Amino acid sequence: MSDSSFLGSALHGAAALLLGLAVLLGLVIWSIRRHRSPKLKIESGSSIDQLIPSIAGLSLGSAIVGNSVELLENGAFFDTLIQRIGAATQTVHFETFLWKEGVLGQRMADALSERARAGLKVRVLLDATGSKKIGKAERKQMEDAGCKLEFFHKRSIYNIGVMNDRDHRKLAVIDGREAFVGGHCVVDEWLGNAEDGKRFADLSVRLQGPIVHSVQAAFSENWGGQTGELFVGDDVFPALAPTGNITIHAAYAKPEGSAPAVKILHHTVICLAQKRIWIQNPYFIPEPEAIDAFGEAVKRGVDVRVMMPSTSGSDNPMVQHAGHRNFEKLLKCGVRLFEYPHTLLHQKVMTIDGVWSALGSSNFDDRSFDTNDEITLGILDAGIAGQLDAVFEKYAPRCTEIELKAWQQRGLWHKAKDNLFYVFNEVL
Structure with a gap:
């Protein structure tokens, strides 16, 4: 073997080794960072206002009065x-x-x-x-x-x-x-x-x-x-x-190996709602199990509505397109979807049954629920829930409500962007 051939083989071998080490390092980091997502099935006949100690405890906090x-x-x-x-x-x-x-x-x-x-x-x-x-x-x-x-x-x-x-x-x-x-x-x-x-x-x-x-x-x-x-x-x-x-409880902890507190909090209350779930969130990309939980809530008679900016109102249209990918499934589940085209609605709010509210920094997507450091407050107070629902109602008349039949007929280019950007939903 000539010197040049030997050198070329050595370089290829070194490159392969470095690539293998990079892949191994990525797998190690992934295995350390991964956690098991919660199963969204909870058996309880109690109303959410009776379950605040449970919700606070599950999300690694304490219900604090006064x-x-x-x-x-x-x-x-x-x-x-x-x-x-x-x-x-x-x-x-x-x-x-x-x-x-x-x-x-x-x-x-x-x-x-x-x-x-x-x-x-x-x-x-x-x-x-x-x-x-x-x-x-x-x-x-x-x-x-x-x-x-x-x-x-x-x-x-x-x-x-x-x-x-x-x-x-x-x-x-x-x-x-x-x-x-x-x-x-x-x-x-x-x-x-x-x-x-x-x-x-x-x-x-x-x-x-x-x-x-x-x-x-x-x-x-x-x-x-x-x-x-x-x-x-x-x-x-x-x-x-x-x-x-x-009474308020705060969710912010990220334990190793378990889902972050903000994810557990948001997903738990979907399962407990008895009357309505109203969400205002700028980046709404629920995971498949959350979509199923919304569908089960609708079957229980829960009024589920989500308000978000449209691509024209968003500061990051890629995120809206990624969210669009699951609109059809959400609509078939009975979830009502509203898009606001005039500016970015950045509030991160969820109200449950008109008595409990979540408010904080968390978007309803994988990046917030699985990766970022976030903080969300759970607030038990009908007055605050009413104020937040009033904000929803203020913007709703200027929204476009998405209808299933019309949505299914959106253009091929729109559908292509929805599916393409959804691939990157965990890092958007």
Whole structure:
């Protein structure tokens, strides 16, 4: 064998070995990260309001009584959040997925920087991928003011096994005494009132009462994971007296080998609904077992409705097309589907039987349920459920309800895109 032939064979062998090692590494990472999805069959004749301890326990939380909830819609959320940051006296913790340079980014940077300069402990945790477009000036301003600014899962060899895992939570905790949870991001499209075709619609809540400790715990989980820093004391976990009569439980944990808490929560309540399930979610791609569970709910007489943006209203039409792939099955199951064409409806909301609500950062898709770090609140209160259903009813007249016969007749190109993009639904 000539030297060149020997060298060529060696190179081919080395390439094959490297490819084999890469495949093996991928299988190892997959086997570590995989979990068993819950079976969506639950035997219970009790109403959901009687099962809150069970639902909270299954989703690795506790039902906490004595809370108050204020619903904040669209750009008004940031008016309230920034005002409350300005009133902080000890600590400010803020965590989000998206932060882009702009008017809103500067407002947030100003508010956080001012509190840090006043001597408060200000901790800011941003997802490294979602917030890669944060303004350099905004970042420098906060760091120079004394804010502790960290990025979740930066691109690094040390994070190679978790690079696909993103911090999708949106939360804030002020002095350990009030918290904010929802879907709002620090991007200019979240300003305004979602009526000009450019600004987005969204919902978040302001919380007071003992549930704030649970939100603080969610923040500390990822903060500790990124920095190693633990924090204790009355400035972060003060004694909290009741502020109202609302029971809340928080789902955010991701145990090894078991389905994440947000997935268990959303799937469990589908099985428990007795009257209606109303969903508002921007990225609705339910798994086959969830679709079957929706169908079983309809057979029980449950009114199941889902509202989402259309491709023209979405910030990511690929996701809407991936969701379209299962519309026919959903419609045949009796699920009513509504698409809003005017702007992005970004709220992540589910109400059950007019008494219980889920609200938080979780999309109804594989990425949120299986991969991302999320937080969703389960709120037992007919008043809050009524407010959320009223938001559904506000947007419904401007939606297009999808009808089965017309949907089956959509064009071949539309169908092709639906099936193509669905292949990638777990990473969209």
